[in-house]
Amino acid sequence: xxxRFDLVISGTGYPGQRRQLVSAVGTLPxxxxxxxxxxxxxxxxxxxxxxxxxxxxxxxxxxPLAVVVDEPMDPSPAAIDRLADAGIPLILNTPQLFSPAxxxxxxxxxxxxxxxxxxxxxxxxxMSPQTALFNALAMLQAAGMPVxxxxxxxxxxxxxxxxxxxxxxxxxxxxxxGPHRQKATIKAFGPFGSLETLVGDPRAAFPGEVVKVDxxxxxxxxxxxxTPRRLALLEAHATMAESRNPLHSLSAxxxxxxxxxADRHWGGExxxxxxxxxx
Amino acid sequence: MVSLRVGMIGAGxxxxxxxxxxxxxxxxxxxxxxxxxPNLELAREVARxxxxxxxxSMEKLLSAAKxxxxxxxxxxxxxxxxxxxxxxxxxxxxxxxxxxxxxxxEAEQVRKAVASSGASLVVGAxxxxxxxxxxxxxxxxxxxxxxxxxxxxxxLVCHIPANEYFEDMASQIVRPASGGAGPTPTPGELxxxxxxxxxxxxxxxxRHFIPAITDVAHAVPAKPWGYAITAVGVGGTLELLARTxxxxxxxxxxxxxxxxxxxxxxxxxxxxxxxxxxTTVVLPDGSTSVxxxxxxxxxxxxxxxxxxxxxxxxxxxxxxxxxxxxxxALGLAELASAAADRAVL
Numbered sequence: 001x002x003x004r005f006d007l008v009i010s011g012t013g014y015p016g017q018r019r020q021l022v023s024a025v026g027t028l029p030x031x032x033x034x035x036x037x038x039x040x041x042x043x044x045x046x047x048x049x050x051x052x053x054x055x056x057x058x059x060x061x062x063x064p065l066a067v068v069v070d071e072p073m074d075p076s077p078a079a080i081d082r083l084a085d086a087g088i089p090l091i092l093n094t095p096q097l098f099s100p101a102x103x104x105x106x107x108x109x110x111x112x113x114x115x116x117x118x119x120x121x122x123x124x125x126x127m128s129p130q131t132a133l134f135n136a137l138a139m140l141q142a143a144g145m146p147v148x149x150x151x152x153x154x155x156x157x158x159x160x161x162x163x164x165x166x167x168x169x170x171x172x173x174x175x176x177x178g179p180h181r182q183k184a185t186i187k188a189f190g191p192f193g194s195l196e197t198l199v200g201d202p203r204a205a206f207p208g209e210v211v212k213v214d215x216x217x218x219x220x221x222x223x224x225x226x227t228p229r230r231l232a233l234l235e236a237h238a239t240m241a242e243s244r245n246p247l248h249s250l251s252a253x254x255x256x257x258x259x260x261x262a263d264r265h266w267g268g269e270x271x272x273x274x275x276x277x278x279x
Numbered sequence: 280m281v282s283l284r285v286g287m288i289g290a291g292x293x294x295x296x297x298x299x300x301x302x303x304x305x306x307x308x309x310x311x312x313x314x315x316x317p318n319l320e321l322a323r324e325v326a327r328x329x330x331x332x333x334x335x336s337m338e339k340l341l342s343a344a345k346x347x348x349x350x351x352x353x354x355x356x357x358x359x360x361x362x363x364x365x366x367x368x369x370x371x372x373x374x375x376x377x378x379x380x381x382x383x384x385e386a387e388q389v390r391k392a393v394a395s396s397g398a399s400l401v402v403g404a405x406x407x408x409x410x411x412x413x414x415x416x417x418x419x420x421x422x423x424x425x426x427x428x429x430x431x432x433x434x435l436v437c438h439i440p441a442n443e444y445f446e447d448m449a450s451q452i453v454r455p456a457s458g459g460a461g462p463t464p465t466p467g468e469l470x471x472x473x474x475x476x477x478x479x480x481x482x483x484x485x486r487h488f489i490p491a492i493t494d495v496a497h498a499v500p501a502k503p504w505g506y507a508i509t510a511v512g513v514g515g516t517l518e519l520l521a522r523t524x525x526x527x528x529x530x531x532x533x534x535x536x537x538x539x540x541x542x543x544x545x546x547x548x549x550x551x552x553x554x555x556x557x558t559t560v561v562l563p564d565g566s567t568s569v570x571x572x573x574x575x576x577x578x579x580x581x582x583x584x585x586x587x588x589x590x591x592x593x594x595x596x597x598x599x600x601x602x603x604x605x606x607x608a609l610g611l612a613e614l615a616s617a618a619a620d621r622a623v624l
Contacts, residue, residue, distance in 0.1 A: 152497035156516030157430035158536050161509045163497045172507045176536050194527035213527045
C-alpha cells in the first residue's frame with residue numbers, strides 16, 4: 001500500500017490558489033491528508049508574495065520531508081541558493097511546470113534539432129512582469145530548452161517580451177497579462193518541421209495538446225486530463241516515498257531567476273523600453 | 280450584361296492563383312482580355328486558356344486591349360509607377376497589390392494621380408476587406424471608443440508553409456524557369472522585406488490599436504524565411520513573428536490584448552479560397568462573440584469593393600487612408616531593418 005503523508009499548507013498565494021491546491025489533494029485521497037501542523041510531512045508554501053523566502057525558511061524549520069514552493073514571486077538566485085542550503089528537497093511549482101502536455105513536449109523535443117522557438121504565456125493579471133518572465137523561462141527549461149542569454153526584454157503595459165538564445169535556436173517569449181484564461185503555447189521549429197504544445201489553464205484539468213508536423217504528416221500525443229498541481233503532488237509523493245531528488249528542484253531554476261531578475265514593472269499608460277544583454 | 284475588360288499586369292502566382300480564380304467567382308462581371316509580363320512566354324501561357332492578349336509592355340496593353348480595370352501583381356518596385364501610368368491612361372479601376380509603393384514620395388504621387396484621374400483604387404490587402412475583420416471591428420466600435428480598452432499588446436503570427444504549397448491547390452500554375460540567386464541580403468533587408476511582403480497584410484489592422492510605432496527593440500530574420508520583430512508604439516506593444524517555407528501547421532493569427540478585452544483573428548492562408556477569417560472577441564464579462572467564418576474570403580471582397588466603387592459607392596478606404604497605411608508600413612520596415620542590422624554588429 002502506498003504511503004500517506006500529512007500536508008501542511010502555508011501562505012495565501014493568488015486568489016483561489018489554496019482552494020485549487022485543496023481540490024487537487026482531494027484527487028489523491030490515498031496519498032495525502034491536509035493537516036494544520038505535523039512532523040515528517042510535505043510542506044506546501046503558496047509563495048506569491050514578496051516574503052516567500054521567509055515562509056519557506058519557516059516551513060523548513062518544521063522538519064518536513066520536502067517543501068513545494070508554489071509560484072514564487074520574483075524569485076532571486078540569492079534566495080534560491082540560501083534556501084537550498086537546508087538540504088531538504090525543495091520542489092518548484094509554476095503554472096505550467098507540471099503540465100502533462102509540457103512533459104510530453106519535453107520528451108518529444110529531446111532528439112530534435114531546433115533553430116527557432118516561440119513561447120506565448122497568457123498569465124494572471126496580478127502577476128509581476130519578473131514573475132511572468134521567470135515562469136516562461138522555467139517552462140522552457142522544463143521543456144528541455146534552457147535559455148543561455150537574453151538579448152532583449154521589453155516590458156509594456158500588457159506584455160513582457162523577450163528575445164533569447166538557446167543552444168542552437170533563437171527564442172522569442174511573450175508573456176501577456178489580462179483577465180483571460182491562462183494558457184501557454186510553445187512552438188519549436190527546425191529542419192524536421194515543427195513541434196508545438198498548448199498548455200492549458202492550470203486551474204482546470206485541461207488536457208492541452210502536443211502536435212508534431214513533419215514531411216510525413218502530423219502526430220498528436222494522447223491527452224492527459226490532470227491538473228499540473230495534481231502532478232506536482234504526485235511528484236512530491238514520489239520524492240518523499242523514494243527519498244530521491246525532485247524532478248523540478250528549486251535550485252535547478254537559479255538561472256531563469258537570474259535572467260528574469262530586474263526592477264521591472266508594467267508600463268501602465270506609458271509603454272517603456274528596456275534592452276539588456278547578459279552573458 | 281457587358282463585362283468589364285480586365286488587364287493583368289504581372290502573370291505570376293498572384294495573378295494565376297489569386298485573381299484569376301477570384302474573377303471566375305464574379306458571375307461574368309469582368310473578363311480578362313490581356314496579360315502583361317516581361318516574360319512573354321509566361322504571359323502567353325497564362326493568356327491562352329482565357330483567349331486573352333499576351334503582351335510585354337504597358338504601351339501595348341493600353342493601346343491594344345481597351346481595358347476598364349487593371350490588376351497590378353508585378354514586383355513591389357513597379358506598383359506606384361504602373362498605377363500612375365494607368366491613371367494617366369484613363370483606366371477606371373485599379374487593383375494594386377500591396378504595397379502601394381516603396382517610398383513616401385511614390386505614395387504621394389499616386390495619391391495625386393488617383394485624385395486627378397478619378398480612378399477607383401483598391402489595394403489588395405485582402406484581410407482588410409475580410410468580413411471576419413469588418414464585422415468584429417464594427418462590434419468593437421459599438422462597445423465604445425477602441426482606445427478605452429488599451430493600452431494594447433498586439434501579436435501577429437504567420438507560420439505558413441511555402442507559397443508553392445498553396446498555389447498549386449488554387450490553380451494550375453505555370454512557373455517560369457527560376458532565375459539565378461541575387462546578392463545575399465543583409466539581416467535588415469530580410470526583415471524589411473518581411474514587413475513589406477508579409478506583415479503588411481495586417482498592418483492596417485494594427486494601426487487601429489497601435490496608431491504609431493516609435494521604436495523597434497529587436498528584429499531578427501528567421502530561416503528559411505521569416506522574422507521576429509518586437510516593437511513599441513503609441514498605444515502599446517507589438518510583436519510580429521513569421522516563418523515560412525517549411526513543413527508545419529498553417530497559423531496566421533492576429534491577437535490583440537487590451538486591459539479588459541481581447542480578440543483573436545484566424546486568417547486562412549494566402550492563395551487558397553477557404554472563406555473568411557474568424558474573429559473571436561473575449562469581452563470584459565468573459566463572454567465571447569465570434570465573427571466571420573463565411574464562405575467568401577477577402578479576395579472576393581476586395582473585387583466586390585472595386586466594382587462597387589466603379590458603380591459609384593464610397594470607397595471603404597480613401598486614397599489618403601491607403602497612403603497612411605503605406606507610411607505606417609514603411610516606418611516599421613525602416614525601424615526593423617535598422618534593428619536587425621544593429622543586432623549583428
